[in-house]
Amino acid sequence: MKEGPDIAQIGALIGDPARANMLAALTGGRALTATELAAAGGITLQTASTHLSKLETGGLLAQRKQGRHRYFTLADEAVARLIESMMGLAASRGHLRHQPGPKDPALRKARICYDHLAGDFGVRMLDSLVASGAIDAIGDGLAVTAKGESDLQCIGIDVGSLKSSRRPLCRSCLDWSERRAHLAGSLGRALLSNFMEKGWVRRMPESRSVVFSPEGERQFLKLFPLEN
Template identity: 75%
Template sequence: MKEGPDIARIGMLFGDPARANMLTALMGGQALTATELAQAAGVTVQTASSHLSKLEEGGILAQRKQGRHRYFTLADAAAGTLLENIMGFAASRGHLRHRPGPKDPALRKARVCYDHLAGDYGVRMLDSFVARGAIESDGENLAVTEDGRAELGALGIDVASLTSNRRPLCKSCLDWSERRSHLAGTLGKALLAHFLENGWALRSSESRAVLFTPDGERKFLSLFPAG
């Protein structure tokens, strides 16, 4: 028997189309019921429950109970990063599912990737930070500079408080639609929260899209000009 990590099991968990659809639905960072996930996967609730049990046993999902209701989320940020990386890898190899519709442009523009901003605006934000020296990048690793700490502090984001978390402060995450990196980590999470809490944007009720208000978009584009 071969020793080492069982990547075959992980591959099996992600490889089923119904499970893949449920996991993609959970990339929005919200807790969803088995019924909602069944609808996302296009299967019955009974079938969805079987899939969810396998994903939970495999450490991909976590379950939360509230009263008589059960909700499911991705187990942690590592599960979200793994899923986004798989999506990025699939896109880079041309393995794309085409579902034309009005939601697609919005998802490509700005969307939630587990708990941070992805899409064109997510890539634009990281590029802008790097271009003006707020974040240093060697292609893989990211680090906030002293100038960056001051700039983020002016936005009301205390970088020091984010570094106490077990998660990385800032991390590059391959964006499946842009084929380039956007900003993840606790800083990426804090920035998305800043945009939502200050009314710059809101979450779509129908997808993972992040919808910027006209005023919020002006502020975002002013803060993160194109390179």
């Protein structure tokens, strides 16, 4: 008898095209209704309900009720990382569902991956933090340095309080469009929240993409420079 984790069950859950589309829609971090997810999956609401039940039973989705409405989210960050990594692998192997369209440049530049910044700007931010010595890249892991704690404190990020969270402080997440790592974990979430609170960036409706204001982009590029 075979022992160990059964990846076939997870693969079967994600492998259905409608379920894959619904999971991808939830990587933007927003809670969505069954109706919204049915539209994302290109299926009827009745069929979507069956799929959502399977995904929830399989531990990939969580739901919460608010009044008469039910909202669905990815179960946790681990699921978001898995979906994002699979999107990166699919893109690197040429498995694309459509030709690049007008929205693709915005998604490639800056988007939300669960609750942190992804795309070109997300990769740039991590590269800059590593280059400046604020973050050490140790194998596949990341660690904030003493210099990094001081630098981040200057922009309003209290690393000490983030360390007290049960969630990992910082980890790398494979970026599907750049096919390199961007910053996830509680630090990645705190930085994106910081940018939004400052008015540097805003979410686009019904999209994973985020748009930087001219001043926000100027400040971001100044804060996270890259050597030529």
